Amino acid sequence: MKETFALAASELRNFARERNITAEFYFHRGISKLVRFANSGVSSNTSEDTFSLDVDVSLGRAKGSFSTTTSPKDIDSMKIALLRAAEIAKFAPPVSFERKIPTLPERLPDDRNFDQRIQNMTTADALELVGQATDDLLEEGLSLAGMVSSGAIYEAKANTLNNNLLYHSGTDANMELVITSDKEKWEIQTSQSAVKFSQFAPEEIREELALLLEQYKNRERVSVPVGDYEVVFGRDAIANLINYFNWIGYNGRSLRHDMSFLREEDIGKQVFSPILTVVDDPGFSDTYPYAFDMNGIERQAFPLIKEGVFQNFFWNKETCEEFGGEPTGHDVPSLSIAIGSGNTPVNTLQDLLEAPREKDILFIPYLHYMGIVNAPKGIVTGSTRFGALYLRKDGSIAVPYNMRFTASLRDLFSNIKWISQRRASLNLSNLYGRRNPEAMLTPRFTCIEKVPITLSNTAF
Amino acid sequence: MNSIYLPLLRDQLSRLKEAGAEYADVRFHDYDESESLFFLQGELRSCEQNSKFGLGVRVLCDGAWGFASASSLSDLDGTFQRAFNSAKEAAKCIERPVKLAERDVLQNARFKSPCKKDPFDVPLEKKIDFFKSVDEQLRKDFVKQRFLSYESEHRQIHFLDTEGSYGVRDIVDIFAGMRVVGIDVDGLSQERTYNLTLDPNGTRGWELLEDPKCFYDHAERIVSELQSVLSAPICPKDVRSVILKPGIMFLQTHEVVGHALELDRILGYELSFAGGSFVRLEDFGSLRYGSDKMNVAADATMPNSPGSFGFDDDGVPCRNVTLIKNGILQSALTSRQTITEANEKAGMIIFDRSGASNRAMDFTRPPIERMTNINILPGTDGTLEDIVRTTEKGIIMDGDRSWSIGSNREQFHFACEIGWLVEGGQITGIVRNPTYSSATLPFWRSMSAVGNASTCQLVQVANCGKGLPSQIMRLGHCVPVCRFDNVQIGL
Numbered sequence: 001m002k003e004t005f006a007l008a009a010s011e012l013r014n015f016a017r018e019r020n021i022t023a024e025f026y027f028h029r030g031i032s033k034l035v036r037f038a039n040s041g042v043s044s045n046t047s048e049d050t051f052s053l054d055v056d057v058s059l060g061r062a063k064g065s066f067s068t069t070t071s072p073k074d075i076d077s078m079k080i081a082l083l084r085a086a087e088i089a090k091f092a093p094p095v096s097f098e099r100k101i102p103t104l105p106e107r108l109p110d111d112r113n114f115d116q117r118i119q120n121m122t123t124a125d126a127l128e129l130v131g132q133a134t135d136d137l138l139e140e141g142l143s144l145a146g147m148v149s150s151g152a153i154y155e156a157k158a159n160t161l162n163n164n165l166l167y168h169s170g171t172d173a174n175m176e177l178v179i180t181s182d183k184e185k186w187e188i189q190t191s192q193s194a195v196k197f198s199q200f201a202p203e204e205i206r207e208e209l210a211l212l213l214e215q216y217k218n219r220e221r222v223s224v225p226v227g228d229y230e231v232v233f234g235r236d237a238i239a240n241l242i243n244y245f246n247w248i249g250y251n252g253r254s255l256r257h258d259m260s261f262l263r264e265e266d267i268g269k270q271v272f273s274p275i276l277t278v279v280d281d282p283g284f285s286d287t288y289p290y291a292f293d294m295n296g297i298e299r300q301a302f303p304l305i306k307e308g309v310f311q312n313f314f315w316n317k318e319t320c321e322e323f324g325g326e327p328t329g330h331d332v333p334s335l336s337i338a339i340g341s342g343n344t345p346v347n348t349l350q351d352l353l354e355a356p357r358e359k360d361i362l363f364i365p366y367l368h369y370m371g372i373v374n375a376p377k378g379i380v381t382g383s384t385r386f387g388a389l390y391l392r393k394d395g396s397i398a399v400p401y402n403m404r405f406t407a408s409l410r411d412l413f414s415n416i417k418w419i420s421q422r423r424a425s426l427n428l429s430n431l432y433g434r435r436n437p438e439a440m441l442t443p444r445f446t447c448i449e450k451v452p453i454t455l456s457n458t459a460f
Numbered sequence: 461m462n463s464i465y466l467p468l469l470r471d472q473l474s475r476l477k478e479a480g481a482e483y484a485d486v487r488f489h490d491y492d493e494s495e496s497l498f499f500l501q502g503e504l505r506s507c508e509q510n511s512k513f514g515l516g517v518r519v520l521c522d523g524a525w526g527f528a529s530a531s532s533l534s535d536l537d538g539t540f541q542r543a544f545n546s547a548k549e550a551a552k553c554i555e556r557p558v559k560l561a562e563r564d565v566l567q568n569a570r571f572k573s574p575c576k577k578d579p580f581d582v583p584l585e586k587k588i589d590f591f592k593s594v595d596e597q598l599r600k601d602f603v604k605q606r607f608l609s610y611e612s613e614h615r616q617i618h619f620l621d622t623e624g625s626y627g628v629r630d631i632v633d634i635f636a637g638m639r640v641v642g643i644d645v646d647g648l649s650q651e652r653t654y655n656l657t658l659d660p661n662g663t664r665g666w667e668l669l670e671d672p673k674c675f676y677d678h679a680e681r682i683v684s685e686l687q688s689v690l691s692a693p694i695c696p697k698d699v700r701s702v703i704l705k706p707g708i709m710f711l712q713t714h715e716v717v718g719h720a721l722e723l724d725r726i727l728g729y730e731l732s733f734a735g736g737s738f739v740r741l742e743d744f745g746s747l748r749y750g751s752d753k754m755n756v757a758a759d760a761t762m763p764n765s766p767g768s769f770g771f772d773d774d775g776v777p778c779r780n781v782t783l784i785k786n787g788i789l790q791s792a793l794t795s796r797q798t799i800t801e802a803n804e805k806a807g808m809i810i811f812d813r814s815g816a817s818n819r820a821m822d823f824t825r826p827p828i829e830r831m832t833n834i835n836i837l838p839g840t841d842g843t844l845e846d847i848v849r850t851t852e853k854g855i856i857m858d859g860d861r862s863w864s865i866g867s868n869r870e871q872f873h874f875a876c877e878i879g880w881l882v883e884g885g886q887i888t889g890i891v892r893n894p895t896y897s898s899a900t901l902p903f904w905r906s907m908s909a910v911g912n913a914s915t916c917q918l919v920q921v922a923n924c925g926k927g928l929p930s931q932i933m934r935l936g937h938c939v940p941v942c943r944f945d946n947v948q949i950g951l
Contacts, residue, residue: 034929038729041554045546046527046929048824050514065508071532081511088507091584095503123549145731147928178732185736185868257605258641258649368735371864373875374893376648385735385867402866404873404897406951431930454951455871455897459738 001029001154002109002167004072008053009158009165011075012082016160021086024101024159026054026294029072030435031119032151035126037177040144045123048151052434053078057085061095064088097322101159102295109167110291114152117197118171121150125197126175132202133177137209146177146189153435155333157294166296172288172437174427175200178386179209181216185460186399188212189366189386191236193427193439195286211349212387215397222390222398223458224362230417231405231451232352232391234365235442239426241367241380242278242339242440244409248375250304252315256323261378261410266310273416274308277340280330286425287336288437297329299336308414334430334438339446342419347444353389353397362400362453363389378409381454401457412448420444463490465533469515469620472540476519477622481544483520483560485621487773489513489823492615493580497587499608502595504588515539516823521547523557527826560796561814563776566619569627571770574763575665579612579634582666590669597679598640602687604649605641610634610669611922617823625775633766633934634664635922636675640683644690650892652682652689652877653859654707658918660762660938685878688890695879695894697950701854701908702896703847703943706917708876709836710937711860714921716900717749717756718834718937720869721783721791722817722926723798725829727805734926735867738900739789741806747789750904753839756784758793759938760816760832766920766934767834769819773827776816783834787905793817793829821931828927833918835938839910844941847909854882855949857894866900873897873951896949903944911941 005027016023029051036044054067055078066085070077126148134144150173157166176191190208194200233241247254254260262271281301282289292298295317303311314330346352352363370382383404390398420443430436469486476484492512498505514531517540526546530539591608598606612634619627636656644650656675658664668674704712724730725737739747760778762768771777774796782790791811794802795818799811820827841847848856859877866872879894880887918938925932 032929035550036732036928037553038731039555039727041556042524042550043729044525044527044826044928045550046529046826047542047546048529048929050529050531050824052531063506065506067508067510069510069512069514069531071534074532084509084511088509088584091588092504092507093588095505123546123552127549127553143728143731145728147732149928176732180728180731180736182728185738187731187736187867189732258643368867369865371862371873371875373862373873373895374648381862381864381873383864383866383871402868402870404864404866404871406873431928455873455899457866457870457899459870460868 001169005156005167006165008072008075008078009156012078013158013160013163015079016082021082022058022101022160023082023085024056027156028052028434029154030151032435033121034147034149035123036147037130038145040138053081055081055085057089058099058101059089061099062089062092063099064092099321101161103161104157104159104164104166105296106164107166107292107296111169113170113195113285113288115171115196118150118173118194119152121173121197129175129200129202130177133205134209135206137179137206137213141182143180143182144177145180149174149431151435153437166292168290170288170437171195172429174429175205177205177209179213186216187386188216191427193286193425195288208349215389216399219397219399222400224390224400224403224453224456226453226456228450228452230359230361230447230449232361232363232445232447235424235426235444236366237364238339238446239428239440239442240370241409241412242337243428244372244380246335248372248378249409250313252313253319255313256319259375261376262310267312269310270308271310271410272305272308272413275342275416275419276305276308276413278305279303279338280314280335281338282336284336284338284441287338287439287441288334289336290332293329293331295327295331297327299329302328333436338441339443341421341423341443343421344418345421347420347422352445357391357393360390360392363391373406379406380409381406401460403453403457404455405451406454407452412451415449417447417449419446463488463618465490466618468536472536473620473622476540476544479544481519481521481622483622484518485619485775486515486517487820487823488515488618490616490618494611494613495580497591497610499591499595501606502592512822514823516820516825517543518826519543519547520558522551524550524554525558525826526550529824556801558797559800561800563796563814565623566625566627566771566775569771571629573630573632574663575632576663577666578614578632579666580614594638594676594679598638598683600683602642602690603640603683604643607639610636619773619775621775627771627775629770631769632665634668635920636669638679638682640686642686642690644892650686650689652686654678654682655920658764658920658936660764660918662764664764689878689892692890692892695891695950699946699948701851701943701945702947702949703851703854703856703882703941705856705858705941706919706939707858708860708874709939709942710919711863711874713834713836713937713939714831715863715865716869716872718831720900721793722829723792723794723802726792727798727801730926733928738868738870741802741810743789744791744810748787748905749784749789749901750787751907752786753907753910754784754787754904755837757781757835757837758783758815758817758832759835762833765833765918765936767832767936772816772818773820774814774818776814778816781815791815793831795829798829819933821933825929825931830926830933831924831935833936833938836910836940836942838913838916838940840912841909842912844911844915847911847941847943848882848887849885850909851882851885851943854943855894856880856882857896869900871899894949895951896947897951898947903947906945907942908945909943915941
């Protein structure tokens, strides 16, 4: 695909230069397969192979953009896209700040995280994985839902300033399985993310589902009274919460638009618990990393929070052009966020269930449909879903109905009590529109004190 | 209108039928253009146009679905075969074979959105000038940031299936929004927004933006309301009556009526992602969803809305379906597949025919149950002022700031942009950061007033998300001002 992109880029550059057009080109090909399960069978089996080109034409401080979905070999369609972008740029009024097309450096192709086996995954592969993960678990009254998603992306960036081509390709896969009670409507879930096919370990999924299933089949159901609780969040839940930092936390653009709960004066201060460390690190291959961003800036480990001390905002090119500052290599489709591990030897669900407890605690593995109640205050809300447990001080375990919590991110992450030693990657890929793999490296468990539960259901 | 590719697509469908497909359809987008403009502080920050071309093929074989899409017609054999093979493979793991309900074959069906001025015929300079004039209305000292957005689409979609159906839809949609942000007395940002609304019987071309009452005239109002919010006290924690204006009532309806009544959710097809529904099959015809004042329709026959589209992606003509009558649950958002399964599971006929709600985002996705126009029918409780007069202790809310819903749509939390406290039948002041939350059924059962038709607004939703692979959908909600009693606010 690199050669196809290079050929198209060369043709488009020449076509643009002949017409004195200054342009940037972004090529994207996504190959996707998704097998979806519901009611214990395959409910949908889809495959997609789409190519798109984005063209930005600059005319001084004015810009026109056009994108087209076509064949990667249809150069004529791409030339039309270029001309249409140029036409838009003619009429677009200039902005008040300088916009510069970056001089792309020469970079080696970034294809270190590509596994042909993932790109070639079949329905039979998905069925076999799911079969192994759910072997013997399903019985009368229980249903299987979930999905196995796999695919590949090929991307390239070029412009008319020079003849360099930034090229990235990678594969990603994810297996998410849910077992539901047909009658009671409770749900348990677990997932596994993979860069390479060999990373799938369905027996681990089975083990976790089996243990959760045992609790959900046999334990008392309770509506937990509203109030403050010590909560052990699972990796899904903690990734969901930390992901909000990308939008309303350490994102420089949000800061400049008064939509961040972190302030410039917070830099260098102990804002969070001293056991919280967060870094954007493309060295973690399980996060589908980019070696360089779309402007060719080499991506390096970028500390965001170190032992609770806020380190820095990240800045993209456009924000820096408008407000000043230097881009930090964050013009990428996805970041490589990793949360630091802790020193508590609670690494599996079995460990958690067996750990001694000083008080009643909640285990919340997953948060559903979160919303930002107040961005500048960092207040978010969401509901529990998929396998929450009520772990009582006396050693007993109950199954709580779903609950809602509403809290500020600043408070939540100031009250961390402990973090697991082990981490795992959690797939956060965007399946809207273009394929965009993303994953976060998260601790298996993160225990937070004083989490306000504001609503508690009386049924699932 | 006729595409030169149609004979090729028909040939492919015939080939799959001969190969053993029980059913197959293809949606072919031979014209699919979109345009978006984004202004910040009066400057055009981005102007993007997009052109798409491609097809999505859905095949039912041995009781299972397969789907494939491609952005090129260069390998039609391969694309159709991929869909067919996917169905054959999926058939090895099904519990219940898919059966499609009967329907009449579409005979050269045509749908065209009502539109006087195609937005794509309006020169870019004119659009830019228009939004700059709106921006002038938003420009005030206390407004720190001004956002304007515009998006239009024009798509021509051909639908063909192995049962002999053919139809073509020529769909125009237009969306626009304005948002102003200011800093409140505590140094935190507050915002007011307004999104382009529709006349249900009007048209939805560029002329909509030129009608001041649909867009332009609201600029001054939201700026004034923002100014009031910036120095207003915080919304109290309390339990009181909540009066929802259409700017939040549409989302209240969307999240815990519309989504809760999608039959695929009820049947468990969204359990691994979007979630399920607290509604059970045995609830139809008997569940008291809301008070007697609650009447809800899924009306895809409204002349003018993105939730009206002629026929769905099962090739079923649009309908007006009563979902809730006098508070009692009647029906759901349905498709050919799900009504058959639901009736079989229930052991009785709950749904006599498809509600024509099966829609796909574009050619890259298979269709699933989506909302059409989920409308709260107007009531007899007069205007907003009339409802306020009969409210002892309440709060009016408007503007969706955040929303968070339980996985079975059984409870929710909404934050709004502005609130007006009501005491003794009068508005007594504005509050900021208003929120409310509740369990779904107690909330709708506490519905104590429904405004008349003069309080209704048709609000467009441009980005309803659902499904895997994920899809967004365009739809509408025509909703009046409504009041609900004993609601928790301020959390």
